[in-house]
Amino acid sequence: MNRVIVTLVGKDRVGLIASVCTFFANNNINILDIKQTTVQEFINMMMIVDMDGYGGTFESMEKGLEKVGRDIGCTIKAQREDIFNMMYRI
Amino acid sequence: MIELNEVFETNEMVLHENLDVRTITMGISLLDCIDPDLDRLCEKVYGKITRYAERLVSVGDDIGLEYGVPVINKRISISPAALIGGAACRGPEDFVRIAETLDSAAKDVGVNFIGGFSALVQKGMTPADRDLIASIPEALARTERVCSSVSLGSTKAGINMDAVRLMGDVVKETAERTKEHDSLGCAKLVVFCNPADDNPFMAGAFHGVTEADCVLNVGVSGPGVVKTALSKVRGESFEVLCETIKKTAFKITRIGQLYAKEASRRLGVPFGIVDLSLAPTPAVGDSIADIICEMGMEYAGAPGTTAALAILNDQVKKGGIMASSYVGGLSGAFIPVSEDRSMAEAAQIGALTLEKLEAMTCVCSVGLDMIAIPGDTPATTISGIIADEMAIGMINQKTTAVRVIPVVGKGVGDTAEFGGLLGDARIMPVNKYGCSDFVNRGGRIPAPVHSFKNRGGRPSPYYFSIGSAEIATDAGRRVLAIAQNRTRKKEKGCRHTKCQRQHKDA
Numbered sequence: 001m002n003r004v005i006v007t008l009v010g011k012d013r014v015g016l017i018a019s020v021c022t023f024f025a026n027n028n029i030n031i032l033d034i035k036q037t038t039v040q041e042f043i044n045m046m047m048i049v050d051m052d053g054y055g056g057t058f059e060s061m062e063k064g065l066e067k068v069g070r071d072i073g074c075t076i077k078a079q080r081e082d083i084f085n086m087m088y089r090i
Numbered sequence: 091m092i093e094l095n096e097v098f099e100t101n102e103m104v105l106h107e108n109l110d111v112r113t114i115t116m117g118i119s120l121l122d123c124i125d126p127d128l129d130r131l132c133e134k135v136y137g138k139i140t141r142y143a144e145r146l147v148s149v150g151d152d153i154g155l156e157y158g159v160p161v162i163n164k165r166i167s168i169s170p171a172a173l174i175g176g177a178a179c180r181g182p183e184d185f186v187r188i189a190e191t192l193d194s195a196a197k198d199v200g201v202n203f204i205g206g207f208s209a210l211v212q213k214g215m216t217p218a219d220r221d222l223i224a225s226i227p228e229a230l231a232r233t234e235r236v237c238s239s240v241s242l243g244s245t246k247a248g249i250n251m252d253a254v255r256l257m258g259d260v261v262k263e264t265a266e267r268t269k270e271h272d273s274l275g276c277a278k279l280v281v282f283c284n285p286a287d288d289n290p291f292m293a294g295a296f297h298g299v300t301e302a303d304c305v306l307n308v309g310v311s312g313p314g315v316v317k318t319a320l321s322k323v324r325g326e327s328f329e330v331l332c333e334t335i336k337k338t339a340f341k342i343t344r345i346g347q348l349y350a351k352e353a354s355r356r357l358g359v360p361f362g363i364v365d366l367s368l369a370p371t372p373a374v375g376d377s378i379a380d381i382i383c384e385m386g387m388e389y390a391g392a393p394g395t396t397a398a399l400a401i402l403n404d405q406v407k408k409g410g411i412m413a414s415s416y417v418g419g420l421s422g423a424f425i426p427v428s429e430d431r432s433m434a435e436a437a438q439i440g441a442l443t444l445e446k447l448e449a450m451t452c453v454c455s456v457g458l459d460m461i462a463i464p465g466d467t468p469a470t471t472i473s474g475i476i477a478d479e480m481a482i483g484m485i486n487q488k489t490t491a492v493r494v495i496p497v498v499g500k501g502v503g504d505t506a507e508f509g510g511l512l513g514d515a516r517i518m519p520v521n522k523y524g525c526s527d528f529v530n531r532g533g534r535i536p537a538p539v540h541s542f543k544n545r546g547g548r549p550s551p552y553y554f555s556i557g558s559a560e561i562a563t564d565a566g567r568r569v570l571a572i573a574q575n576r577t578r579k580k581e582k583g584c585r586h587t588k589c590q591r592q593h594k595d596a
Contacts, residue, residue, distance in 0.1 A: 005092060005097055007097055007098070007101060033091070035094045036094075037094065044094065044098060046092075046094050046097050046098075048091075048092065058152075058155070058156050059152075059155060062155060077101060077158060078158075079097075079156070079157055079158035080156050080157050081092060082157070082348060083100070083157040083158065083159065083345060083348060084092045084096055084097060084100065085092070086344040086345065086347065086348045087096070087100060087341045087344045087345060088092075088093075088096045088341070
């Protein structure tokens with residue numbers, strides 16, 4: 001499994017998560033988990049996805065997400081899961 | 091399962107607290123490039139460096155992109171050039187050619203610095219060492235990315251005062267040769283006591299002779315992260331303070347460990363060490379001085395600063411040690427004045443003096459670093475500053491270094507601008523009284539008494555050896571006296587009257 005953490009930060013509105021999910025669906029990337037909090041009008045969302053079915057490179061996925069982020073006015077960032085396991089788990 | 095707050099905390103560190111991996115440094119042994127013909131030597135050196143480090147920059151960038159914490163510098167360290175060039179170089183100008191070869195190799199693979207234009211002369215200098223040292227001003231003036239270091243002392247060998255004297259002149263000449271750029275050449279030149287063979291940080295990185303053919307060493311950073319963590323425990327006890335630094339250092343170092351392992355896997359090069367360091371940059375918030383202020387000082391340099399730095403250095407090591415499978419390099423907190431905005435500010439208002447910085451080097455990870463001093467500082471005074479710092483390292487069995495920049499044409503109060511990561515600094519006053527009679531004596535300062543640790547196997551608390559003579563310690567004399575007393579008692583009985591009587595009756 002090739003797990004990646006995707007975070008979205010921005011002003012909440014209808015269809016944000018749908019846009020990100022559509023991108024993943026179109027690129028054969030499986031969503032394993034979604035968590036989110038909303039503080040006032042701002043949303044912090046985190047997805048754990050599996051990149052195994054994705055045909056491209058990490059960089060191309062990152063660029064694709066960046067474009068989705070620009071379209072919906074949010075910052076989207078993808079990182080491999082290992083970094084959080086290393087920092088927060090012994 | 092990963093938690094939301096963990097992810098956002100990490101991203102916050104990168105976005106607002108300047109968290110980064112400061113450097114991935116590839117150490118390359120050039121011992122197998124040694125050749126008596128200079129042209130062939132340069133060809134082999136260029137070939138090996140460009141072959142081994144071909145993918146270093148792209149792999150570093152890829153890892154930074156995929157894990158979300160940027161790798162700021164990709165660098166190379168090589169075996170000390172005085173060893174590599176010894177057979178081929180007939181004079182300083184030949185060593186300059188080696189420096190130019192290193193510079194072009196660095197440019198072609200895209201690394202921003204290459205370290206190892208170095209000589210290890212803590213006990214004595216070979217003709218090649220002398221030639222390399224003499225070539226440093228020209229080499230640093232003619233190249234852009236080459237860094238030079240000279241080891242002048244160690245706890246085991248003592249201090250080579252001839253070389254200390256020589257380096258005073260070399261620093262001055264290097265400043266002169268690069269005076270159009272505020273004597274920038276001196277920012278690429280450092281002298282050491284007890285240097286680390288696996289240091290990934292510049293300007294002092296070189297690939298030690300006991301190292302493997304090629305290794306990857308990683309230097310982490312993150313003063314801004316520590317500062318932010320400490321701002322949440324203001325007014326708490328030292329226990330809480332220390333625990334906070336340790337936990338933060340652990341997280342930072344884990345990133346270094348992950349990056350080192352990943353880079354090692356992708357490049358097919360063994361992982362060497364992670365250097366547990368807090369390395370500042372001129373960026374706002376990326377400062378060691380800010381941490382010291384957060385701990386309770388009005389400005390870095392105020393009384394208490396040395397204690398604060400000692401705490402910081404020790405806790406960074408304690409937190410980092412468990413986070414990495416191999417720890418090495420310089421490991422601790424760097425205190426470069428020009429590269430740390432708040433440190434430079436403290437120096438500017440007079441809170442931080444050269445003498446206080448010297449005291450701080452007793453407990454930090456390196457030494458007097460990136461300090462701009464007046465251009466008319468005599469070479470002997472620079473040698474005196476170097477000798478003081480070498481002595482601190484030698485006696486305290488730690489790495490110390492000096493990287494001072496006598497800025498030609500500028501005096502106390504002027505500002506030297508180095509640009510980029512090197513920052514800029516107000517020129518600091520230097521003690522005006524001379525030490526030329528001291529540094530001109532020549533010869534070596536002998537190694538300190540506590541360096542004699544390997545004489546005759548297991549050390550005895552009762553005797554110590556100097557050469558073939560065994561000399562009793564105080565404890566030894568006491569034990570001897572007790573033994574002699576017991577023998578006497580056995581033969582003649584105790585001297586108490588009652589015992590003497592009993593002895594007689596028996």
